[in-house]
Amino acid sequence: MTEVAREPLGRGKHARRRVLEAALEVLAADGMPGFSMESVARRAGASKATLYRHWSSPSALLVDAMDAQFRPLPEVDTGDLRADLVTLLTAFASALSGSPFPTLMAAFTDAAERDPALGDLHAELTRRRREPLLRLLAEAVERGELVGDTDPELVVDLLAAPFFYRRLIAHQEMPADMPAAVVDLVLASVRLGTPR
Amino acid sequence: MTEVAREPLGRGKHARRRVLEAALEVLAADGMPGFSMESVARRAGASKATLYRHWSSPSALLVDAMDAQFRPLPEVDTGDLRADLVTLLTAFASALSGSPFPTLMAAFTDAAERDPALGDLHAELTRRRREPLLRLLAEAVERGELVGDTDPELVVDLLAAPFFYRRLIAHQEMPADMPAAVVDLVLASVRLGTPR
DNA sequence: TGACAACGAGACGCAACCGTATCGGTAGGC
DNA sequence: GCCTACCGATACGGTTGCGTCTCGTTGTCA
Structure with a gap:
């Protein structure tokens, strides 16, 4: 079995990208006070479960989002x-x-x-x-x-x-x-x- | 009756000052996400009613607090x-x-x-x-x-x-x-x- | 010393977010 | 065209803040 640790593929990638974009939209619109897993999921049209699957905390999500936007x-x-x-x-x-x-x-x-x-x-x-x-x-x-x-x-x-x-x-x-x-x-x- | 519109006096002033200081402490410690009437009242040892008596919103309180600190x-x-x-x-x-x-x-x-x-x-x-x-x-x-x-x-x-x-x-x-x-x-x- | 305004405490119903769990649905690799 | 990993939706109990209210208390000024 030559399986390696696999990146989330297909639909996963799409969801991930959508969430990262939504995160920055929320941050720009409402600042940190409005930045919650719940509100980002809502704007991304994603499930909260999906967010927690990829990022363990709002902070981790924000790190990824800012890094991707640079x-x-x-x-x-x-x-x-x-x-x-x-x-x-x-x-x-x-x-x-x-x-x-x-x-x-x-x-x-x-x-x-x-x-x-x-x-x-x-x-x-x-x-x-x-x-x-x-x-x-x-x-x-x-x-x-x-x-x-x-x-x-x-x-x-x-x-x-x-x-x-x-x-x-x-x-x-x-x-x-x-x-x-x-x-x-x-x-x-x-x-x-x-x-x- | 020469009574003029009276500043809050005595204890009122003390409470007011305490709240303004507490507001900045909360802001420095937790940023805007943690800045709530509730948390400021708690730290000031004041009643929420007292905060709402003086300031109609967190924003108004923050304006006063920052102005006083300058x-x-x-x-x-x-x-x-x-x-x-x-x-x-x-x-x-x-x-x-x-x-x-x-x-x-x-x-x-x-x-x-x-x-x-x-x-x-x-x-x-x-x-x-x-x-x-x-x-x-x-x-x-x-x-x-x-x-x-x-x-x-x-x-x-x-x-x-x-x-x-x-x-x-x-x-x-x-x-x-x-x-x-x-x-x-x-x-x-x-x-x-x-x-x- | 008496009266009173401002106070602290805290209860209230409401709304939002938390983090987790369980679904059935669906897209992509084989 | 099946299989499966990933997904969206949704429900859950718990926590926190909201803004308003009612008390009993306390400091201050006349």
Whole structure:
């Protein structure tokens, strides 16, 4: 018998995918207070038994759902640091303006404060989201475009953080030229040979 | 009869204060999912009737509680822009490292996404928190220390946002020299006559 | 010291979610 | 075209919060 531990197949997969999508819909709509196995099952048109068959707890379900939803920023590398950064941050700002993502982020951030598994995943997804920015900066350092003691991690913080902050904390608008303004302000202090 | 509309007096005030404190304790401990009139009353050692006497809904209670808890950053103005900014951001980073505040922020940020009254208060409290930073920058502009087209609001974003981001989103540590590093990086691009 | 407003305690019926169990139905592999 | 693993539906008792109500108590001010 060459049977191996088998993934749930056929209909199983469909149910699983439907539930993961429904989980994020519920989370975006009602936040953690409304996130229950019962409500997710209802929205997915699935049985509670099915949910418990796949996930032992709401937390486990949420980990899977958020992980499945993650989409990395596009990889761009034209060699023009400023242009590439503006492209990435514009894509990011646009995601943060679109509807479900920021609301999901808020709910997930709260949940991550109290559940270690969610906290770890939150950190990991953030790390993956930072990667394209980090790579661009690392290459610029390589090329000798940036001042010697530049801390790429800190620079990524300064580039990415204001967008979260404006949307989730300050509840202010994000003008279309904000990515360019942020990039210019940050690059002015780390790029060699920039006139002031 | 010179009787005016009377504040709840004596014992009333004590109960009110106790409930507001308990509300934040519950919120920090269990987040929005655990935030109920019932659980707050329990922790405050108060009757549910008392809560409903003062607040018509959990949302109204939360607005009062968050508003009462707000502590502005200290006002500092030695005339040394860099030193003052570092002082303020160090105080801020310390608050974000201490226990209840960031957890409260996460819960409140999530709640503010779904409740307009909380959203307005969130924006207002953020505005008040930004004020000391904004004032320092405005005075520096006045003194002609910064480049002409500096956008003080954006600069405040860049100064404040990374601390929220590191603690709540990236779940990374905040080294003791982070405030100075952020200030130096930002000032390098907006301050006149800074050597690079 | 007396009167009274605010209080704590807790009971009420209602609704939601919990986690588990048991069905008959159905889609997909053989 | 059968077989079976997976599925949706539904019922269950238990728990928790809801919002309202009624008590008996207690602190405070006149």
